């Protein structure tokens with residue numbers, strides 16, 4: 734979600750990238766560039782926090798949070814709520830998001846495809862196994878294009894179909910990813926005391 738600023742080390746892409754943009758972290762580690770997506774990186778649906786809030790307001794205004802607005806069901810155990818997907822309706826890859834943020838903050842954001850050490854280990858592993866791939870791996874090493882481990886449990890691509898929200902509560906996300914990024918406050922925030930300690934996540938992951 735565009736607009737979040739959690740405490741500690743963020744697990745999610747947007748807050749992590751924002752912290753790189755304000756100089757709180759040196760670079761982003763990209764978890765995988767071998768997905769079947771436009772540039773090999775994971776694709777997700779990002780919306781601005783204000784769009785998300787307006788989606789909730791739209792549901793309230795259209796009476797969708799009142800139990801009498803829900804059609805009766807013969808099944809007494811049927812859930813008494815509606816589910817609406819609130820999303821932009823299109824996917825954005827990790828690198829596309831990074832570039833949108835670069836545009837918004839006006840500087841280059843560093844990113845890495847994980848460690849050289851890992852690359853070296855993989856190289857040694859493949860060395861004996863696959864004779865014909867040696868050259869390729871050496872090329873990878875020397876051109877500094879890093880091997881990219883995926884994050885466990887991640888899927889390649891996911892984005893919302895918000896058609897039902899559009900029809901039922903007349904809600905549609907207003908801000909594109911590019912526009913939403915422009916609302917970010919890129920002024921460097923003071924680090925909280927406990928974040929001043931060496932950040933092992935940043936250095937090792």
Ligand SMILES: O=c1ccn([C@@H]2O[C@H](COP(=O)(O)OP(=O)(O)O[C@H]3O[C@H](CO)[C@@H](O)[C@H](O)[C@H]3O)[C@@H](O)[C@H]2O)c(=O)[nH]1
Nearest residue numbers: 744745746747749762763764765774775776777827884887
């Ligand atoms: O430092 C990072 C963080 C994320 N990513 C990638 O960025 C994309 C988005 O990741 P993230 O922001 O974590 O969102 P999701 O992968 O959609 O995961 C979130 O959404 C899931 C379901 O909606 C929940 O299950 C997870 O807990 C929650 O983190 C993915 O391709 C990640 O691999 C990176 O490359 N580097």
